[in-house]
Amino acid sequence: xxxxxTTPRPAPAGIRSRIDATDIARIAVFAAxxxxxxxxxxxxxxxxxxxxxxxxxxxxxxxxxxAWRGALAxxxxxxxxxxxxxxxxxxxxxxxxxxxxxAGYLLGWVVGAFVVGAxxxxxxxxxxxxxxxxxxxxxxxxxxxxVGVPVSALVLRLPLGPTALGSAVFLPGDxxxxxxxxxxxxxxxxxxxxxxxxxxxxxx
Amino acid sequence: xxxxxxxDDVSVRLGDRLALDSVSLVLDRxxxxxxxxxxxxxxTFARVLGGLVAPSxxxxxxxxxxxVRQASAVRRLVGFxxxxxxxxxxxxxxxxxxxxxxxxxxxxxAESAERVRLAxxxxxxxxxxxxxxxxxxGGQKQLLALVGAVIRRPQLLIADEPTAFLDARxxxxxxxxxxxxxxxxxxxxxxxxxxxxxxxxxxxFEDGRMIGHGDPADIVARYxxxxxx
Amino acid sequence: MLTLYRPGTGWLHRAPxxxxxxxxxxxxxxxxxxxxxxxxxxVGAGVAVACYLVPRIGLAELGRQIVxxxxxxxxxxxxxxxxxxxxxxxxNTVRVVAAIVIAALLVLTTRVGDLLDAFELGLGxxxxxxxxPARVALVLAVAITTVPVLARIAVGVRExxxxxxxxxxxxxxxxxxxxxxxxxxxxxxxALTARGVA
Numbered sequence: 001x002x003x004x005x006t007t008p009r010p011a012p013a014g015i016r017s018r019i020d021a022t023d024i025a026r027i028a029v030f031a032a033x034x035x036x037x038x039x040x041x042x043x044x045x046x047x048x049x050x051x052x053x054x055x056x057x058x059x060x061x062x063x064x065x066x067a068w069r070g071a072l073a074x075x076x077x078x079x080x081x082x083x084x085x086x087x088x089x090x091x092x093x094x095x096x097x098x099x100x101x102x103a104g105y106l107l108g109w110v111v112g113a114f115v116v117g118a119x120x121x122x123x124x125x126x127x128x129x130x131x132x133x134x135x136x137x138x139x140x141x142x143x144x145x146x147v148g149v150p151v152s153a154l155v156l157r158l159p160l161g162p163t164a165l166g167s168a169v170f171l172p173g174d175x176x177x178x179x180x181x182x183x184x185x186x187x188x189x190x191x192x193x194x195x196x197x198x199x200x201x202x203x204x
Numbered sequence: 205x206x207x208x209x210x211x212d213d214v215s216v217r218l219g220d221r222l223a224l225d226s227v228s229l230v231l232d233r234x235x236x237x238x239x240x241x242x243x244x245x246x247x248t249f250a251r252v253l254g255g256l257v258a259p260s261x262x263x264x265x266x267x268x269x270x271x272v273r274q275a276s277a278v279r280r281l282v283g284f285x286x287x288x289x290x291x292x293x294x295x296x297x298x299x300x301x302x303x304x305x306x307x308x309x310x311x312x313x314a315e316s317a318e319r320v321r322l323a324x325x326x327x328x329x330x331x332x333x334x335x336x337x338x339x340x341x342g343g344q345k346q347l348l349a350l351v352g353a354v355i356r357r358p359q360l361l362i363a364d365e366p367t368a369f370l371d372a373r374x375x376x377x378x379x380x381x382x383x384x385x386x387x388x389x390x391x392x393x394x395x396x397x398x399x400x401x402x403x404x405x406x407x408x409f410e411d412g413r414m415i416g417h418g419d420p421a422d423i424v425a426r427y428x429x430x431x432x433x
Numbered sequence: 434m435l436t437l438y439r440p441g442t443g444w445l446h447r448a449p450x451x452x453x454x455x456x457x458x459x460x461x462x463x464x465x466x467x468x469x470x471x472x473x474x475x476v477g478a479g480v481a482v483a484c485y486l487v488p489r490i491g492l493a494e495l496g497r498q499i500v501x502x503x504x505x506x507x508x509x510x511x512x513x514x515x516x517x518x519x520x521x522x523x524x525n526t527v528r529v530v531a532a533i534v535i536a537a538l539l540v541l542t543t544r545v546g547d548l549l550d551a552f553e554l555g556l557g558x559x560x561x562x563x564x565x566p567a568r569v570a571l572v573l574a575v576a577i578t579t580v581p582v583l584a585r586i587a588v589g590v591r592e593x594x595x596x597x598x599x600x601x602x603x604x605x606x607x608x609x610x611x612x613x614x615x616x617x618x619x620x621x622x623x624a625l626t627a628r629g630v631a
Contacts, residue, residue, distance in 0.1 A: 021630045022622035024572050029618035031572075032579035033611075036587055060611070076576050083540070083548050085577065100529055101509065156509075156525060157469055162516050184607050191608060195615045256623055276631065284627035290582045291620030294628065295574050300546060307567075308629035338581045352628055 023069060030061040030073035031080065035087040054088070055174055058109045059140035059181035062116025063132060064188065064195055071114035078106055104151020108144035115139030120185070127196065132185050136178045141171075208233050208389055209253065209360070214262035216248050216412075223248040224259070225412035235383060235390040237400035237420055239427055240409035249409065250364045250393045254284045267359055279308070283353030283361045285382075287368040289345035290338075298340070298348060299324065299333040305352045323355040327381060343374030350381055360389045367396060397424050438544055445488035445542045450551035454539055460484065461536045467528055469517075474524040477531040484535050494541065498534045506530055549573060571630070575621065586613050 019027075034057030057077075062070035081087050081097060088097060097103065119135030120127060145167060153163040188195050209231040216224040224245045238246045251257040252264055255271030255278045264271055271278040286292055295301040302320045311319070324330050327347045332340065337348060346366060353361060363382055367375035379399050382390060392403060400406050406423035408416035410430075416423045440446075445453070464480055467473040485495040499506075509529055513522035540548070549570050556566035587610055594605045 019568070021625035022619070024568070024575060024630065025618045025622035025625060026615075028572050028575035028579050029583070029614055029621065031576040032583045033614055035576075035580045036583045056607075064611075064615075072572075076572050079552075079573055080576055080580075083545060083552065083573070085540075085545070085580075087580070097533075100533065155465075155529075156513060157521065158513070158516055166512055180607060184611060187608055188611065192612045192615055194619070195612075254627060256626060279627075279629050282627075284623075286620065286624060286627075288617075288620055290585075291617055292624045293578055293582075294571075294621075294625065296545060296577050300574075305628045337578065349624075356629070 019072075026065060027069055027073045027076055030057065030065055030070070031076040033057050034061065034074070034077045035080065035085075038088055053177065055109070055140065055144065056177045056180060058113050058144070059116055059136050059178060060184065062113035062118075062139055063120045063136060063181055063185040065117060066121045067114045067117030070117040071110050074110040074113045078110065081106070101152050101155045102148070103155065105144060105148035107151070108147030111147055112139045112141075112144040115143050127186065127189055129182065129186060133178075133182050136181045136185075140178055140181065141174050144174075208267050209391075210263075210265040211249075211252075212263045212265075214252060214259045214264055216245075216252060216257060217260040218248070222412045224252065226262070227412075227414045228262075229407065229414055229417060231389070231391070231405070231407075233389045234404040235402075236392065237403035237406040237423075238391060238393045238409065239395070239397065239400050239406060239424065244409040245412040245414075246393050246407075246409040247364055248412075249407075249414075250362050250391060253360075253391060254282050254362045255279065256284075280356065281359045283356055283358035285346075285349050285353050285361070285363040285366045287365040289342050289349060289369055292349040292352065293337045293345060294352075296336060297333075298329060298335050298337050301337050301348060302351045302355055305355050309356070319355055323351045327351050341374075342370055343377055346370060346374065346378050347381070350378065354388075358388060360391065362391045362393075364393045365395065366392075367394070367399070397428070400424055439494070439541050441490075441542060443489050443542070445490065445538065448542075450543045450547040451554060453543065454548070454551060457536060457539050461532045464528060464535060465532045467524075469521040469524040469528075471520055471524065474527040477524075477528050481531040481534050484538055488538075488542075490538065490541065495534060498537050498541075499530065502530060502533055545577060575625075579617075579621070582617065583614055586610065586617065589613075 034054055037053040037057045058074060061073040064070070065073060077087070097106065116135045116139030119138060120132050122131060122135075145164075149164050149167050150160065152158075152167065153160045156163065185196075209229075211227050211229040214224055214227045215222060227245075227249065238249060240246045248257060252259055253266060253271065255266075255275055258272045266278055267281055269277045269281060271282075293301055295304045299320055302323055303316055306316045306319060309316075320333075321330070324333055327350060329344065329347060329351065332344065337345065340348065346369070350366075361382070366382065367378050370378060375396070379396075379402070382392060383399075383402050390403070392399065394400055401420045401424055403420050405418065406416075406420040407414060408423050408427050416426055460480065464477050467477055482492070482495065484490075485492060506526060510522055510526040513525055517525070552573070553566045553570040556564060556569055560566065590606060590610045590613060594609070597605075
């Protein structure tokens with residue numbers, strides 16, 4: 001797969017030219033992180049309440065990697081799922097999940113991670129508690145539901161209202177995850193500042 | 205033989221710290237041990253040599269190639285082995301991971317497969333070719349990392365504490381492979397002073413400066429005496 | 434741990450990954466688009482059974498796949514039956530489960546490596562938009578390789594936090610886990626660079 005001869009081509013001005021080895025590693029690691037957060041018993045926040053922590057990965061990917069890389073990490077995660085790896089919470093995977101009732105949420109993760117990153121890293125270099133909170137709430141929850149609920153209604157052939165109502169059971173868990181993401185991101189600024197730099201500089 | 209590796213007044217600034225401070229050094233085609241305390245600059249030295257860190261000042265030459273400006277040329281000349289066995293595995297299975305190093309050479313499939321077969325055989329991994337790379341033991345993973353580095357037939361192999369994560373038995377196995385006589389040069393960053401003594405020449409770092417260069421026995425003795433006082 | 438592949442020598446195993454994926458995708462889509470009626474449910478279930486019987490994968494495997502998605506069945510049906518008539522709820526559940534088990538055939542009979550190759554080949558058409566298929570395949574491969582590593586790191590972090598008597602929480606688990614993961618990403622970036630990825 002790697003040794004096919006390709007004709008030399010000019011480096012496109014698109015995303016590719018900005019994605020280097022470090023980006024590849026980070027995108028892959030956040031895709032893997034999102035997968036690990038879905039493993040059974042991977043993570044329980046309050047005692048033994050089994051909330052799936054995968055949306056935590058969505059929010060963290062956007063907040064830490066920024067809009068483009070965060071969205072790419074989610075795309076990579078979904079590609080792995082599509083390839084049939086049992087990475088969704090509960091050990092699900094394969095193309096089927098993209099025609100199932102939760103397909104919209106998966107798509108929402110990509111858009112959501114992008115929006116989280118765009119808001120959290122908007123303009124300035126320094127992260128603020130306010131902007132991080134807004135970004136995580138809007139991108140990580142609002143956007144994800146806005147994409148997820150209509151698709152869910154479509155697949156299940158249910159009206160929007162009851163579907164939205166049904167989805168609301170996940171809201172408390174998502175709010176907890178949003179709070180965790182904000183705390184973690186702001187702590188990471190101090191614990192591993194290199195993580196949040198757009199272009200990691202040389203290392204010791 | 206002309207000098208193969210040349211450091212001329214090289215400094216590296218990382219944040220507000222000088223990780224390398226005006227290092228000048230000439231190394232020939234040989235096996236070089238690099239020793240010193242944590243944070244002494246030996247790892248940075250290796251990373252500059254391998255083109256992973258750009259010097260803030262001075263010039264570096266690896267077989268006449270500038271590792272920063274001629275990055276892809278230096279990639280072909282240099283193989284790198286790191287300490288953490290897990291962070292060096294790129295592809296899911298052993299054979300695929302070994303083949304990964306050859307992808308930039310764009311070899312025909314058959315030739316690539318043959319080089320993989322030979323390299324796996326050399327390091328005793330033939331039986332494991334189709335196994336998931338992450339099911340290997342730490343020692344086997346590090347052997348695989350070594351395969352990934354030497355399969356490109358580099359003229360220089362840099363190993364940055366390659367035995368740090370391994371037990372004694374696997375450390376010896378990796379060391380024996382690294383130090384086996386070949387026609388490539390070796391730069392071996394290590395805390396293992398016995399290992400350093402098995403090299404042809406040793407370099408001692410302290411606080412970012414190179415403070416010794418010469419016979420491994422002498423350099424190791426100097427380092428040990430600095431530890432005891 | 435990380436593969437659903439079941440070794441085998443049947444024709445579905447030997448079929449090239451790309452066409453196999455496309456064919457299964459078409460079947461899955463066809464099943465997914467069926468109406469919510471008893472008849473459609475029967476047809477969906479029949480197609481799923483046929484998909485396992487014809488290539489001689491066997492009903493035992495089909496059973497295993499259905500057991501694997503038992504919670505989806507419970508949740509989907511349980512939620513639907515509140516809002517919809519029994520016929521629609523049953524048909525919708527059967528449809529979703531049939532789609533899932535048919536799609537599962539792809540990974541049951543195809544190695545991940547072959548799927549990646551097919552994926553890379555399929556992306557070739559996007560090259561004109563500046564997408565490098567080889568690079569995309571690389572990111573996917575690295576991610577696949579990284580999942581078990583991070584899972585192990587997570588266990589390690591949890592054990593060390595337990596050893597110190599700390600309870601699972603943000604500061605004692607999430608942050609250390611994330612920091613180690615990011616460090617791993619940086620090491621991986623170095624390894625990629627050293628092995629010729631620009």
